[in-house]
Amino acid sequence: MKDAQAHQDEELLGKAYDGQLIRQLLRYVAPYRLWVVASLLLLFLTTGMQLLGPYITKVAIDTYIAARDLHGLNVAVVAYLITVLVGFVSQYAQSYTMQYTGQRAMHDLRTQLFTHLQRQDLAFFDKNPVGRLMTRVINDIETLNELFGSGVIALLGDLLTLVGVAVAMLALDWRLALISFVTFPFMLRATTAYRKRARDTYRDSRRILARMNAYLQESISGMATVQTFGQEARHFNRFKEINTQHRDALLKSIQYNAVFFPSIELFSAISVGLVLWAGGVMILDERVLPGVVVAFVQYVHRLFTPIRDLAEKYNILQAAMASSERVFKLLDVQESLVEPATPTHPVRLRGEIEFKDVWLSYTAGEPVLREISFRVAPGEKVALVGATGAGKTSIISALCRFYDVERGSIRIDGIDVREWDKRTLRQQLGLVLQDVFLFSGDIARNISLGDPAVAEERIAEAARRVHAHDFIERLPEGFRAVVEERGSTLSQGERQLLSFARALAFDRPILILDEATSSVDTATELLIQDALKTLLLGRTALIIAHRLSTIQFVDRIIVLHKGRIREEGTHQELLAHGGIYSRLYELQYQPLA
Amino acid sequence: MTDVGGLAIPWLTKDALDTFLAGPERAAALWKYPALIVLAAGVQVIFRYFWRTHLFGFSRHIEWDFRNAIVAHLQRLPLRYFTHTKTGDLMSRLTNDMVSFREMLGMGVMAVIDAAFTIATSLLLMVVIDPWLTLWSLLPLPSITILVLLIGNRIFDRYRDVQRHLSTLSTFVQENLAGIRVVQAYVQEENQQRHFDDLSREYQALNLDLVKHWGYVTPVMTVLSGLAATIVLWLGGRKVAMGTMSLGELVGFYGYLGMLTWPMLAIGYVINLYQRGSAALVRLLEILDTPVAAGYQVPGTARVSKVCGEIELRNLSFRYTPDAPLTLQGITLTIPAGTWCGIVGETGSGKTTLVSLLPRLYEPPPGTIFIDGIELCELPLQTLKQAIGFVSQDIFLFSETIRDNILFGNGGATSEDLETAADLAQLTSSIQEFTHQFDTLLGERGVRLSGGQKQRTALARAIVKNPPILILDDAFSSVDIETEERILEQLKGFMRGRTAILISHRISTVMEADQIVYLKDGRIVERGSHEELLALRGYYYRLYRRQLLTRELDALSDNGGARA
Ligand SMILES: Nc1ncnc2c1ncn2[C@@H]1O[C@H](COP(=O)(O)OP(=O)(O)O)[C@@H](O)[C@H]1O
Ligand SMILES: Nc1ncnc2c1ncn2[C@@H]1O[C@H](COP(=O)(O)OP(=O)(O)O)[C@@H](O)[C@H]1O
Ligand SMILES: [Mg+2]
């Protein structure tokens, strides 16, 4: 099911044409065109030196050795040595300039892709597994890099040689030349057939690689669960399936290569055979000199050397095309949350929040919020209460504009969130997410997120406010103590405290707490609440909690049920009303009394 | 790129030309030689087809095997390994390093065999023409060894650095994408981009540094074959000039020497492939060399037909790393089969640590934990894991359907079991609201569920295993009180005869347990039933007061009239 969907998503990408892809790739090389030109010149120099060598040899043999001119021989040897050394320098410089261009261009592409991903909305990330996106940013770009590493620029040299040799052949004897070209149309057919198949297998392999990465990503992060449930074997078997698919796709490409590359040799042999036969006939008829046929046989060899080279590189090119196709398609994905044409950047925020008849659905036709309307006055503290899945977190996601509402509007200080500059909007909100996420690094960095705007003292201050400093100080390195990926060496409550401290350290006018202390013990929770009372003075706050003790200081409570607001009022009013809230309240305290 | 067919073609061509020019059977040769050439080429194609499919196929099979071996190994590594190893790093090793290793095997081996064959045949022919000249022309060859010795290690180190940095890059991207909600909520996109830009720039610099060294190899090989040619030209030229060698011989010798150019380049190519492949191999072997968790090393041998569920901890002390302070100290606790034990305590007091020792996620010291009187390490791992239903505090759901997730630990459960479990976990009404019901895809880590729905899915996943021991680690923290109450009510029936450990911060969750322990700084400071603990007037009592206090305050303000 999952695979089926992944498959579908990727297939939707469609297929692009080579020309288009190459043009797109060249755009990234364009800024370094001077380097490319230099590399090309060096390539010509290298090739020139490599061609000059045999020429000097020929001269040495024909002129000096034949004439027993030892002095001339010495000169030729020295000249030869010079071509070798110049060739060395230019070859080295050529490979460096080429790699330099490639590395720079790939860096640009990689960072552009990463930047592009940062701007995607959450609906995009809901659909695209991390592992798949990583494949694009890391592995696919690496494949593209191969293109430069393998010196695809040398392809240009090959093409030039090809044309040159062909022209020389035509000039020498056009009849024999045409005969040796007879295999060309067939070779083209073979190449086209190969390309289509090879591309498909490379496409498959890229897709399966993405799936493999997604699976690895997931299974490594979920290893504790796998081991707790003793599902190691089954889990491994799932991986093995994907691995096998990956292997089979590539084995297929090996099959195609194994037919295609040697077949070029066959074409070459057929051409030689044809030239020999036709040349033989013509020699018999004395329509051509034997020397011409000898030269032709050599030319045919020369002709096929670059073709063979092209064929080998074609393979890398196909792999690179399959990768660039994916990368460019990802770059083509548009942000679905439209940025306003003239975004608002208010100077001072009052902190008023207003929901007007808001409907939200993650999947079309399945609204999770319906007709939500409420207003939070500046400086007011409002709690959202309700069963799990009632839509509390969704209200917050909509407020932060992680998702756009389907109907209705959300206004902050009277301005629709869609009119706000998205970043400015979020800079007003201090958010403690329900799903705590810590980055690997150290404690301080997890609170400040490495944002230079967060001063060192503020980090410690925020930690103190949420009483995280108790456990931080117990750690040997304190605020510099290592935090592993997702904070896996901290207890869940400690992680939550850090994520809470983060919201405070950023000092935002509106504070949003989504079950911010659900895993924290009661004593600490009460201490935090005391701190919050002073902290929240003059700030607007939206607070979600299940332990009603956590929200007793708020001004107003909104009770959600199945995506609708069912009750709204102060604690007293709601208790008196005798609805959902008073039932929750009784349930919480009755057993204790 | 030479083999028998390949060597035959130049020969045939030469013969053909000789025959056409002077041979007596010129007309007959007209057909013979072209046909022979195409035939030879045909043989060559077939030969190469098998050659390529086998060699490359072989490298793919090894890659497949190796990757399987590593992933299978990963499944059995201790959890500690994963807390200190980055996901992105492992992924990078399993893809990027694996590719380098495979290329060393496929292309590398092919190039070596090809080169060896060509070198052997050309050398043979050269020796036949002039052994001394051959020896002289080979003079530059030992410098290959020097080259390898001189820069081989440097290339190796640089490849390793590049691969390592690729891991860093990969880790950064992985964390960034996994934490994209935080990044976006805190408007850290630019910050992250800057960081990524730095990392990518550094990667580029490392690569270019590599190219600086690696770039020598091919030109040096070209120079070496050039030098050989120079020597031959000079010495051979003198020989011909002095009449000790014929011109034809020199030309022939030259031709064979020319055939050595390609294999020389191939050697350069292989040097690079080899350095990169072995750098990658080292990184891959690092994973395989990590010892698997103790439970997999020595399988338990006790024969247990059915676990009853008595849990006994004897003076259990535990630390995560040898130099870390004790997380648990001298825990002694017996939970009789079929009873409930509640655990309360402050954040970080060791509650989660305590229960994660039971399924041996971390290895407890010997002689400290017993189930049904059998020491943990004596129990076969599968028996142990099947006996425990675990709802962890940090829920992990897979990006599959709800059904797959619930049945995760028990693929053999019927759809009735599935529904019962969902019912018990109060999940049915939520599921009914989804269009695809049990087939709803949850997305990565279950993003499409609310926090409480995730916890309840995890609960159903534990229940469907029908385990004699159920461990709920703060399993209701995101569940509203009403739902929790209903779940606990229903669980009472389900849990009859089963052992349960309930960790919670809410007194209401644990108060009905048969015994409650209060953990503080890794020690049990109080134990007993709810009433006993209240009578003790200690930590538990204070916790109770705190949770009650809020109510009393409310009561006060109720009496005191309207609040400000
Ligand atoms: N990213 C998402 N994609 C699809 N459905 C979602 C997503 N997030 C939440 N939902 C669904 O929306 C409903 C409300 O969820 P949520 O707002 O998280 O509830 P809660 O009140 O517990 O915070 C739930 O039924 C949940 O399954
Ligand atoms: N994998 C780990 N490695 C090292 N230390 C850990 C690890 N997991 C938890 N800890 C530390 O052990 C202590 C107890 O954690 P835990 O058992 O999770 O507490 P809690 O009682 O909140 O469940 C905490 O201080 C925590 O930082
Ligand atoms: Mg929620």
Ligand SMILES: [Mg+2]
């Ligand atoms: Mg815990």
